[in-house]
Each structure stands twice: as structure tokens, then as C-alpha cells.
Amino acid sequence: MIRLLRAEWTKLRTVPRWMATLAAAVLLTILVAVASAAASASSSAGGGGGGGPSTPPTFEDAGHFVHRTLAGDGGLVAHVAAQADSQQSAKAGIMIRAGAERDTAYAAVFVTPDHGVRLQSGHGAIDIAGSASGASRWLRLDRDGTTVTGYESANGRDWSRVGSARLGGLTGSAELGLFVASPNAVKVQRQFGGENIDEMPTIGEATFDNLRADPAADGPWQDTDRSIVPEHSRFTEAGGTVTLAGSGDVGPLSQYGPDLTRMTLAGVLLGLMAVVALAVLFVTSEYKRGVIHLTFAANPARVRVLAAKALVLGAATFAAGLVASFGAFLAGSAIAAPNGFSTPSLADGTVLRAVVGTAALLAVVAVFSLAVATILRRSAAAITVVLLLLLVPYILATGLPLGVAAWVTRLTPAAGFAIQDTVRRYDTAITPWAGFGVLCAYAAVALGVAAWRLRRRDA
Amino acid sequence: MRTLHAEWTKLRTLRGNAWLTLAVAGGTIAASVAAAATVNTANCPSPAECFEDTAKLSLAGVWLGQVAVVLLAAALVGGEYGCGLIRATLAAQPRRHTVLATKAAVLSATVAVAGTLGVLGALLAGRILLPGNGFNAANGYPPVSVTDPATLRAAAGSVIYLVLVGLLALGVATLVRSSAGALTAVMALLFVAPLLVRLVTDPDWRDRLEPLAPMTAGLAIQATRDLERLPIAPWAGLGVLAAWSVAALVTGGVAFAARDQ
Numbered sequence: 001m002i003r004l005l006r007a008e009w010t011k012l013r014t015v016p017r018w019m020a021t022l023a024a025a026v027l028l029t030i031l032v033a034v035a036s037a038a039a040s041a042s043s044s045a046g047g048g049g050g051g052g053p054s055t056p057p058t059f060e061d062a063g064h065f066v067h068r069t070l071a072g073d074g075g076l077v078a079h080v081a082a083q084a085d086s087q088q089s090a091k092a093g094i095m096i097r098a099g100a101e102r103d104t105a106y107a108a109v110f111v112t113p114d115h116g117v118r119l120q121s122g123h124g125a126i127d128i129a130g131s132a133s134g135a136s137r138w139l140r141l142d143r144d145g146t147t148v149t150g151y152e153s154a155n156g157r158d159w160s161r162v163g164s165a166r167l168g169g170l171t172g173s174a175e176l177g178l179f180v181a182s183p184n185a186v187k188v189q190r191q192f193g194g195e196n197i198d199e200m201p202t203i204g205e206a207t208f209d210n211l212r213a214d215p216a217a218d219g220p221w222q223d224t225d226r227s228i229v230p231e232h233s234r235f236t237e238a239g240g241t242v243t244l245a246g247s248g249d250v251g252p253l254s255q256y257g258p259d260l261t262r263m264t265l266a267g268v269l270l271g272l273m274a275v276v277a278l279a280v281l282f283v284t285s286e287y288k289r290g291v292i293h294l295t296f297a298a299n300p301a302r303v304r305v306l307a308a309k310a311l312v313l314g315a316a317t318f319a320a321g322l323v324a325s326f327g328a329f330l331a332g333s334a335i336a337a338p339n340g341f342s343t344p345s346l347a348d349g350t351v352l353r354a355v356v357g358t359a360a361l362l363a364v365v366a367v368f369s370l371a372v373a374t375i376l377r378r379s380a381a382a383i384t385v386v387l388l389l390l391l392v393p394y395i396l397a398t399g400l401p402l403g404v405a406a407w408v409t410r411l412t413p414a415a416g417f418a419i420q421d422t423v424r425r426y427d428t429a430i431t432p433w434a435g436f437g438v439l440c441a442y443a444a445v446a447l448g449v450a451a452w453r454l455r456r457r458d459a
Numbered sequence: 460m461r462t463l464h465a466e467w468t469k470l471r472t473l474r475g476n477a478w479l480t481l482a483v484a485g486g487t488i489a490a491s492v493a494a495a496a497t498v499n500t501a502n503c504p505s506p507a508e509c510f511e512d513t514a515k516l517s518l519a520g521v522w523l524g525q526v527a528v529v530l531l532a533a534a535l536v537g538g539e540y541g542c543g544l545i546r547a548t549l550a551a552q553p554r555r556h557t558v559l560a561t562k563a564a565v566l567s568a569t570v571a572v573a574g575t576l577g578v579l580g581a582l583l584a585g586r587i588l589l590p591g592n593g594f595n596a597a598n599g600y601p602p603v604s605v606t607d608p609a610t611l612r613a614a615a616g617s618v619i620y621l622v623l624v625g626l627l628a629l630g631v632a633t634l635v636r637s638s639a640g641a642l643t644a645v646m647a648l649l650f651v652a653p654l655l656v657r658l659v660t661d662p663d664w665r666d667r668l669e670p671l672a673p674m675t676a677g678l679a680i681q682a683t684r685d686l687e688r689l690p691i692a693p694w695a696g697l698g699v700l701a702a703w704s705v706a707a708l709v710t711g712g713v714a715f716a717a718r719d720q
Contacts, residue, residue: 380533
């Protein structure tokens with residue numbers, strides 16, 4: 001087997017055109033990243049304004065919050081008398097924050113029209129479901145040091161615990177009060193031959209009464225309104241009843257932002273085409289020149305020849321892919337970074353998975369192409385089949401309904417591109433590893449068929 | 460004339476070429492049927508507010524048909540290099556420009572005929588399938604018909620588009636002398652270039668680059684409504700593609716004439 005591997009490696013290594021193709025794949029991938037980052041950078045520089053590089057928001061932080069300062073431990077009880085059904089997961093309840101500023105640590109217990117009572121905190125990392133009840137409901141939020149505990153009750157006397165959260169940033173005084181939030185309503189809309197996602201702000205509104213603060217607080221409420229549509233915000237207090245209206249969500253980031261990691265790795269599409277051509281020629285050129293007779297004469301175990309070819313090609317493309325994906329990622333980040341673009345970091349596991357996964361994607365696609373070429377023995381046919389399978393979803397996604405495009409993405413080898421996703425978006429058709437699995441399954445089946453045909457057919 | 464006859468014989472007698480010619484028409488029609496059958500008015504605010512370009516939707520299959528065209532063009536040159544037939548061809552007709560021009564003529568004629576069949580079939584599919592999906596006269600979508608001047612322009616333009624793509628691939632194949640290389644390069648140019656252009660976040664640059672991608676520019680000819688939303692005007696777009704094709708043919712021709720085989 002070692003001799004076989006070395007023989008295949010020599011064949012791959014000594015054809016200058018193939019090595020050039022592999023190098024071109026790496027260069028193209030990096031070049032695209034550099035070009036797109038440079039183009040983006042020039043646009044942000046033209047935009048002007050803004051200070052240093054801004055850090056990315058880690059969660060949505062909109063909505064309407066009225067609060068009083070809580071010096072130490074304490075809590076608040078409120079009865080959510082009514083909540084408008086503005087959105088399935090509109091929120092109305094009690095929130096505690098380390099400060100009134102944007103993006104400070106928070107925890108909140110709230111009711112929703114469709115998703116029951118919940119305790120949520122931080123970056124959406126904590127999201128504990130309570131009862132399925134909506135308004136009207138009694139809620140209570142207690143702070144003990146950095147631990148925040150939420151309770152709910154049907155009558156204000158018998159309390160049941162929803163859950164608790166530890167907030168690292170909750171030292172010293174905190175802001176405790178009432179909030180409403182209402183995520184945007186999302187609508188898929190088809191117009192002008194394409195489908196897109198429309199987001200419409202919704203206005204959340206709720207009425208609170210029977211407020212009881214501990215320790216008793218009587219000062220005026222501070223009003224922090226970060227609504228998306230501030231002109232529809234409202235805050236009134238009359239006879240112990242607070243009515244609050246606001247828009248926008250507090251919680252995990254929405255699924256409509258760009259996936260920066262994936263964008264820097266997009267050039268791999270060009271590199272991929274070069275790799276497909278290389279992998280196909282690695283097999284078909286032996287058939288065309290008759291080298292295959294020599295190869296099989298030297299190693300009558302044909303399936304082992306196929307395995308050696310797949311191993312050598314997979315390893316070579318994986319190595320080249322690592323250079324390409326790390327190069328593209330680092331070059332793209334380095335150019336975009338000084339221009340106010342927050343950049344993903346390799347220390348982040350999902351980002352690392354996307355970058356290394358891109359190299360694995362190249363390797364598996366190469367093996368798949370090799371198997372298809374072994375089955376078809378014709379370079380043009382094999383290249384066409386593989387490229388169409390890989391590119392079809394991209395092309396369909398522009399015109400066909402999103403549902404159809406999603407299914408095509410799940411069922412073709414193009415699902416493997418999911419390994420590059422670091423953000424779950426509205427158009428994400430399949431999870432990263434499942435998508436990669438689909439591609440691997442295609443490669444495995446193609447290899448199996450290729451092995452079977454190799455054994456059955458005359459060379 | 461003899462060269463023309465020779466090229467026509469080579470194209471005609473290879474079984475693979477016959478299949479590819481069939482695939483130009485068949486692929487166009489099949490993909491159009493798929494598109495016309497899946498698109499409906501479900502996600503539109505109202506059927507009339509889809510602003511769907513029914514002629515363009517019916518012609519969507521051209522993107523698949525063009526793959527067969529590229530294959531055919533690549534095979535026409537790459538195949539000769541692959542099996543050494545090119546030596547015989549050049550021995551019989553030493554004037555290389557004549558060889559290339561003849562190949563271009565034979566390819567254009569074949570693609571034009573197959574493309575016309577495919578485009579007409581695609582329009583027919585749209586005419587039959589689309590009304591069932593809500594794109595009917597009641598909702599403001601008259602049936603797709605070639606008697607409509609805009610639809611006729613889209614249909615004729617699609618055939619010209621296929622021919623130009625074929626010439627582009629022929630030029631590239633002559634330059635790289637291999638069907639696999641030509642195929643990969645042309646597919647990358649057609650399909651990946653528009654995807655990469657979309658990555659450019661600067662809207663000014665995107666607007667500048669978008670009309671330069673051959674497929675985006677060339678397929679602008681298929682639009683029959685909301686022409687002001689196009690990145691480039693229909694005929695101008697076809698002109699951009701023609702420029703690509705001419706550039707490829709000239710480069711290929713110069714290399715063909717200068718090189719030893």
C-alpha cells in the first residue's frame with residue numbers, strides 16, 4: 001500500500017499542470033477574499049463617521065425599559081395584566097441590567113403570547129421556559145449578588161420558580177424595572193422574480209399593575225427607550241398601573257445579519273472548480289493515455305489503486321485547502337479589520353470549524369469528483385456532473401421559491417457548503433455537520449459504485 | 460466549402476455530439492418546466508403584486524441548456540486535441556483561421572437550431588403550466604406568447620445568447636486545447652462570476668461589476684417587464700456577452716495560429 005501511495009503521489013506531483021492547478025485553486029480563493037474585503041473596506045471608509053473599530057453586538061438590545069436603580073440585593077413583583085399579541089414571542093415582564101447602556105448584561109423574566117413564561121439572560125445562552133401561561137400573570141425577579149432568580153404565579157401568593165441566572169457583570173448597583181419587547185414580524189415575500197425576506201417592526205404593548213419593589217422604591221422611573229420605531233413607544237403611569245409600548249427585541253441576534261466568516265471563505269467556490277477539474281483529470285488522463293493499463297498491471301488489486309488515488313488526492317487537496325482557507329480568512333480579516341468591520345476570530349470554535357471545514361470540503365469534493373470520473377471515465381462528463389451538482393442550488397436560490405431551493409440544497413452535494421456557516425440564518429437549509437455529512441455520503445456512494453465498476457469492467 | 464462540409468461531418472457523426480445537441484433543447488425545456496411548475500403566487504402580497512416576469516420565468520431553462528452548449532463547443536475543439544485528430548484536420552486545411560471560423564459557423568448553426576427548439580418548448584411549457592400557478596389573465600398575467608414583441612425579443616435573444624455562449628466556449632477551448640480545462644473555465648466565468656460579484660458590499664462597485672459578468676449581462680435579454688430594474692439594458696447586455704465571445708475567439712484564434720498545433 002505504501003508503494004502504491006508513493007506511486008500515486010509521484011503521478012500527481014510530477015505533472016506541472018496539475019500542481020499549477022492546485023496552486024491556482026489556493027491563489028484564487030485568497031484573491032477573492034482580498035478583493036471582496038478591499039471592496040468592502042473602501043465602502044466603509046467612504047461612509048465616514050464612527051470612531052475606532054466597533055465590537056459586534058452580541059445580542060439584540062432594543063425594546064422599551066423603565067427602571068429604578070437598585071443599590072444592592074432586592075427584587076420586584078409585578079402583575080402583567082394584559083399583553084398585546086403583537087408577535088408570537090413578544091415580551092413583557094421584569095428585567096434587571098448591570099446598567100442602562102446598550103449591551104450590558106441582563107436577565108429578565110417575562111410572558112409571551114405563544115411561548116409561555118420565560119427567563120432569559122445574556123447572549124441568549126440562558127433561556128428557561130416556565131409555565132405555558134401568557135398574560136395575565138404575576139412575575140417576580142429577585143437579585144442576590146450576581147444571581148438573579150425569576151418566579152411566576154397565577155394569583156400573586158403561590159409562587160413557583162422559573163429558574164435563575166448568574167450574571168458576571170452584575171456587581172454594585174443595577175437597574176431593575178419593567179420592559180416590553182417585540183421582535184420584528186418576518187414575512188417571505190416573492191416579487192420581481194425573486195423571493196426575499198421582509199421584516200416589519202411590531203409594536204409590543206403591555207399593562208402592569210400591583211408593582212411591589214423590595215426594598216420599597218418610590219422615585220420616578222427612568223425611561224430607557226431603544227425601540228426601533230420610537231414614535232410608537234409609550235409610557236404612562238396612573239394609579240399604580242403602568243402601560244408600556246415599545247418595539248424591537250431583547251434576546252439572541254436575529255437571523256438576518258451577514259455571515260462574515262462565510263463571506264471571507266466564499267472564494268473557495270473558484271478554488272473548488274479548479275480542484276474538481278484536477279481530480280477528474282487525475283483519473284481520466286490515465287484512461288486516455290493508457291497509463292491505466294500499466295497501473296493495473298503493476299497492481300492488479302484495482303480497488304486498492306482507487307483507494308490510494310483517493311487518499312493521495314484527498315490529502316493533497318486538504319493540505320492545499322488549509323493554506324487556501326486560512327490564507328483567505330486571515331487576508332480577508334486583516335484588510336477589513338482597520339476599517340471598522342468587526343472580524344470573527346479563529347479562537348471561536350465555530351469560526352475554526354468553518355475554516356478547517358472549508359479545507360475538508362475541498363478534499364471531499366475532490367474525492368467525490370475522482371469517484372465520478374472513475375465511473376464515467378470521461379473528463380467532460382464528470383466535470384459537468386460534479387459542477388452542476390455543486391452549483392445548482394446557488395443558481396436556483398436566486399429565482400425559485402425559498403422552500404424549493406432549501407430542499408435542493410439539502411439533497412445535493414452542495415449541502416456540504418453548510419460547513420462554512422457560522423451564523424444561523426433564515427435561509428440556512430441544513431446544519432453544518434449534517435450538510436457535510438450529505439456531501440460525504442455522496443462521496444462514499446460514488447466511491448462504492450466506482451470500486452464496483454472498476455472490478456467488473458475491463459480497463 | 461470543403462472545410463465546412465468536413466466540420467459538419469465531424470460534428471454530425473459523433474454520437475456524443477448528437478446527444479449534446481439534443482441536451483441543448485432538452486435541458487432548456489426540462490429546467491423551464493421545473494421552474495414554471497414550482498413558482499407560484501403563494502408568497503406574494505397578492506397575485507398581481509408578484510410582478511413576475513412570466514416570459515423570463517418560462518425561459519429560465521436556458522441556464523441549463525447553456526451547459527450543454529459549453530460541452531458541445533468544448534468537445535468540438537478539445538475532443539480533436541484529445542485524440543490527435545487535430546493533426547489530420549490541420550493537414551487537410553492548413554489555414555488555421557479558416558478551421559476556427561468554420562468550426563464557429565457549424566457550432567453556431569447547430570446551437571441556433573437546437574436553441575430555437577428549446578426556447579420554443581420552454582415558452583410553450585410556461586404557457587401551459589404558469590396559468591395553473593396563479594399567473595393567469597385574471598391576475599394580470601397574459602399567457603406567454605411569441606407574438607408579444609417583448610417576449611419575441613426575449614426568445615430570439617435567448618437563442619442568440621446560447622450561440623454567443625457557444626462561441627465563448629469555442630474560443631476558450633481553442634486557447635486551452637482541452638475540453639476539461641475549457642469546460643471548467645467557462646463554467647466558472649458563467650456561474651461563479653455573478654456569485655462573486657454579489658459578495659462585493661460596496662453598492663457602487665457592485666453596480667459597476669454586475670453588468671460585466673457574461674451570464675448576468677447576457678440574460679438581461681430575457682426580461683420583458685421592469686426593465687429599469689435590470690443591471691444593464693437587454694441588448695447592451697447581449698453586447699457585453701458578445702464582447703466576451705469575440706475576445707475569447709480572437710485570443711483563441713491568435714494562439715491557434717501562432718502555436719505549433
